[in-house]
Amino acid sequence: MNTSASLSTSAGVSERAKAALAALLLGSVLIFTVGFAHSSSVHNAAHDTRHTLAFPCH
Numbered sequence: 001m002n003t004s005a006s007l008s009t010s011a012g013v014s015e016r017a018k019a020a021l022a023a024l025l026l027g028s029v030l031i032f033t034v035g036f037a038h039s040s041s042v043h044n045a046a047h048d049t050r051h052t053l054a055f056p057c058h
Contacts, residue, residue, distance in 0.1 A: 031055065 031049060034042055 031053065032055070034050070
């Protein structure tokens with residue numbers, strides 16, 4: 001029984017790592033996509049976040 005318990009634990013860690021990587025990738029894409037948007041409303045919505053990440057937008 002210990003073998004199956006360790007297999008499910010390692011699979012759980014792997015799935016959590018994939019989810020964390022996907023969230024990081026999605027967040028980065030959203031921030032940098034908004035950074036190059038030409039719409040002033042989109043620019044202003046993420047303005048503070050971009051400056052916090054030292055993303056040049058001016």
